[in-house]
Amino acid sequence: MAVPATAFAANSPSDAGDGRSTTAVAPAAVGLDDPAKKEIAMKIVSSAENSSLDWKAQYKYIEDIGDGRGYTAGIIGFCSGTGDMLDLVELYTQRKPGNVLAKYLPALRNVDGSDSHAGLDPNFTKDWKKAAEDSAFKTAQNDERDRVYFNPAVSRGKSDGVGVLGQFIYYDAIVMHGDGGDPTSFSSIRKRALAKAKPPAQGGNEKTYLNAFLDARVWAMKQEEAHEDTSRVDTAQRVFVQKNNLNLNTPLDWKVYGDSFHID
Structure with missing residues (x-):
């Protein structure tokens, strides 16, 4: 049985043998x-x-895998059809206005809930890979994940x-x-x-x-x-x-x- 991931205190006799008690703190469960x-x-x-085990190589990953969710991309499979890709690009744009993906925000809002590429093709995948060279975009992916x-x-x-x-x-x-x-x-x-x-x-x-x-x-x-x-x-x-x-x-x-x- 797992224990809560918090440390706890227990009273134990002092090693000094002077009758006082000291507080021993158990390490927090990992x-x-x-x-x-x-x-x-x-x-x-x-x-x-x-x-692949190289998850950090996936910031630039993007493709339509045919699952009805539009484009799947990034370190955790953000999807154009499920809203999380939109949230990611919005966060990135808040932090870095005028980035290479900002111009796709209207299209991402329109295709949310569908597998459509309307307004994204033909350059969205290329621009995604370009954005993935930006440390600010990598950080945004980490934070949204x-x-x-x-x-x-x-x-x-x-x-x-x-x-x-x-x-x-x-x-x-x-x-x-x-x-x-x-x-x-x-x-x-x-x-x-x-x-x-x-x-x-x-x-x-x-x-x-x-x-x-x-x-x-x-x-x-x-x-x-x-x-x-x-x-x-x-x-x-x-x-x-x-x-x-x-x-x-x-x-x-x-x-x-x-x-x-x-x-x-």
Whole structure:
């Protein structure tokens, strides 16, 4: 069972033997927001999203993968059809007016909710790659990833009492499914899991709960043709659960879409 990611104090006798008590503070439990664990998370997601562990090479990535979400781009798969790409470009433009992507804001607002490229072609992909050379755009991608996906996943995972692996499982689910109100969103997946098992924060067994969540995640993925390959769960996250690696400790070995990956 995971412990809350907070330090606690305990009274213990002083080593000096003078009868006084001293306060010993236990180290805080490591969460996915620990820099080393976060780096692992970025690599595992990149293995699924980009078939590469080099997630920092993905700032410039952009293509239409035919999933009905328009262009997918950047380190976390911001999509022109789901609003998060629009939010990203708006943030970038607030910080750096007149940037190379600012002129596409009207088009991004118009195509939100569709797979349309109207107003984006033919130069949007070229300009995206140019913007990705700008450190301000990279920082904006990092910040939007954390605000929309990473921080909510870690926060919810900690409140449910799951450890680093569980927080990553939440993160990967939010990345793919978002957290809207539809039946395949993260919150709906979590609700299906809670109907089957209690999380550690409610006295449940962590492995049992994580398996229930992954079962619900697989169901959600199979509702959409573009996500029907569930190997990022079956031969990656599920493997870590089976190995009791609830802290996502290295070395790690997994497969995604038939490709093998390793982190020392």
